[in-house]
Amino acid sequence: MSFSSGVKAELCRIGLDRLCCAKAEAYGALLYCNTFSAHEVRIITESPDFAARLPLLIDRAFGLAFDRLPSPEEQKYIFQMTDTGKIGRMIDAFGFDSRQSPVLHINFGLLEENCCRAAFLRGAFLAGGSVTEPAKRYHLELETSHAQASRELLALLTDMGSQPKQTGRGGCRVTYFKSSGQIEDLLTLMGAPLSAMELMNTRAEKELRNGVNRRVNCEAANLDKAVDAAQEQLRAIRRLYELGRVEDLPAQLKETIILRETYPELTLSQLAEEFDPPITKSCLNHRLRKLTELSRS
Numbered sequence: 271m272s273f274s275s276g277v278k279a280e281l282c283r284i285g286l287d288r289l290c291c292a293k294a295e296a297y298g299a300l301l302y303c304n305t306f307s308a309h310e311v312r313i314i315t316e317s318p319d320f321a322a323r324l325p326l327l328i329d330r331a332f333g334l335a336f337d338r339l340p341s342p343e344e345q346k347y348i349f350q351m352t353d354t355g356k357i358g359r360m361i362d363a364f365g366f367d368s369r370q371s372p373v374l375h376i377n378f379g380l381l382e383e384n385c386c387r388a389a390f391l392r393g394a395f396l397a398g399g400s401v402t403e404p405a406k407r408y409h410l411e412l413e414t415s416h417a418q419a420s421r422e423l424l425a426l427l428t429d430m431g432s433q434p435k436q437t438g439r440g441g442c443r444v445t446y447f448k449s450s451g452q453i454e455d456l457l458t459l460m461g462a463p464l465s466a467m468e469l470m471n472t473r474a475e476k477e478l479r480n481g482v483n484r485r486v487n488c489e490a491a492n493l494d495k496a497v498d499a500a501q502e503q504l505r506a507i508r509r510l511y512e513l514g515r516v517e518d519l520p521a522q523l524k525e526t527i528i529l530r531e532t533y534p535e536l537t538l539s540q541l542a543e544e545f546d547p548p549i550t551k552s553c554l555n556h557r558l559r560k561l562t563e564l565s566r567s
Contacts (some may be wrong), residue, residue, distance in 0.1 A: 273465070274400045275317060280462040281392050282319035286330045291389035294380055296331040297364055298393030299324070301376070302414045308361065311336075311351040313397060320396045321347035327393075332360050376422040387430065392460040394423070401453065404472040410453045411446035413439065420445060432456065496537045503530055503558050506565035515564065526557045 271279070286292045305312035315321055321340060328334050338350035351357060361367075365377045381387045394412050402409040414420050420436065420443035427434050427445070432452055434445050447453050450473045457466040507527050510516050516527065529544050536544070542554040 273403045277465040278317045279319040282323045284461045292331040294386035294389040295393035298390040299397040301419045302394040302398030313349040404469045408450040413444045506562040509565040
């Protein structure tokens, strides 16, 4: 099961006890389904959970049934209502004149309660929404052919504290989120806290993995730099031997030469600990720079 399918399955486990919320969820589903007009309602879904919930939702919200139910031979679940009397009753329930288009705008009077707003968003997502596998990327979207409803959904979400974006796609309007935190909040609001937690865990794992990778890459880069520096120091020491200048060096520099040759793999911090008594990294770095300068003079 895909992550998006899992989210819809979790949402469909929510009861239809409150009539106001059932109407709000049906409202969202109708505005974000395939077709919603005064002459036809057509809802097509690939989710078996939403397909099982939809007839119950329409019955609870309006006391109505679809004129066409899915056929077992079809790969997708197709619901249709063509009885204009039934459609008119639904339009009237949303506060519109059934003789006019019911999709001009969202009737915010039906969404005054927070539970109804959540139900409306749940219906919109079930009918026209999807969310990408969080292991790949963070993206949740709601798609509708009703431009005005899409603009007002943007206003509704903004009023609720979200920061969605919108774009056009093939004659439809798409409201989308790309922030994992905002997707988690929206899933929780709609009634899918388990899916939100799964997304949260995936994000934490990705951040941990990326952090480890950055640290490993940083340590590898530092190690490469340390190896290059050690090789340069050893070349300087060999040059001093070739010039016959080692015996004339101060005792501190001779000790540095001996320890650098003995421990070519150590970093400066580690090598500084080998002195008796130990010296600071800064002091050791100064001595090695002095040896390099002497080898070039």
